[in-house]
Amino acid sequence: MMVSEHFDLREFVPKEIYDVFGEKSTRFIDPNLVVVCEWIRVTLGKSITINNWHTGGQYNYSGFRPPDCATGAKLSGHKRGVCADIKVAGMSPKEVLKFIQDNWKTLRDMGLSTVENVDATPTWNHISVEWTDLDTLVVVNP
Numbered sequence: 597m598m599v600s601e602h603f604d605l606r607e608f609v610p611k612e613i614y615d616v617f618g619e620k621s622t623r624f625i626d627p628n629l630v631v632v633c634e635w636i637r638v639t640l641g642k643s644i645t646i647n648n649w650h651t652g653g654q655y656n657y658s659g660f661r662p663p664d665c666a667t668g669a670k671l672s673g674h675k676r677g678v679c680a681d682i683k684v685a686g687m688s689p690k691e692v693l694k695f696i697q698d699n700w701k702t703l704r705d706m707g708l709s710t711v712e713n714v715d716a717t718p719t720w721n722h723i724s725v726e727w728t729d730l731d732t733l734v735v736v737n738p
Contacts, residue, residue: 599625600634602643606650608659608680614650624660625677628707628725633680635706640695645683658682658720669738673710673726681720689714692721700733710734 597605597619606614608630609621617623637644649656657667658681661674673679684692693714696703709730712722716738728734 599630602634602637603630603646604650607646607648608677610647610656610660610662610665611649613660613662621660626707626725629659629678629680629723632703632706632708632723632725633682635703636682636684636692636695639699640684640687642687643685645685646680655683673724676726678726679722679724681717681722683720689717689719689721696721696723697733704731704733708733710736713737 599605599608599622605619605621608625613624614621633644633646645653645655646658647655657665657674659674659679660677661667661672663675665675668674682692693711696708696711707725708723709726709728710724711733713735714721
């Protein structure tokens with residue numbers, strides 16, 4: 597099931613969730629996260645990988661993580677469906693961060709609020725649409 601022009605729902609949820617809930621797995625993903633990922637994909641014109649388990653890839657927990665998932669922090673935004681770890685084809689995390697900073701106002705209006713320090717994420721960018729009530733991009737450390 598496609599949730600946007602370029603993203604399949606399975607890219608946002610792990611296999612064990614999709615196997616149980618199927619297309620109803622949308623309930624685990626904040627729709628603003630899909631909007632932000634789609635806008636980044638279209639604007640950059642580059643493919644983005646979140647989860648790729650459904651195509652035989654290694655990523656299963658780069659989007660929503662079930663509460664009992666051992667990956668990441670106990671209260672991670674991933675467990676609330678507001679975060680994704682994106683890998684942009686042909687771009688380093690630092691280049692993607694610069695793109696996000698350069699387009700901050702547009703992305704903020706779509707709901708993007710938080711990114712993870714790219715020094716801690718050497719092969720991906722952690723993005724979040726969690727509510728912060730701030731008018732600045734929040735950079736967090738894991």
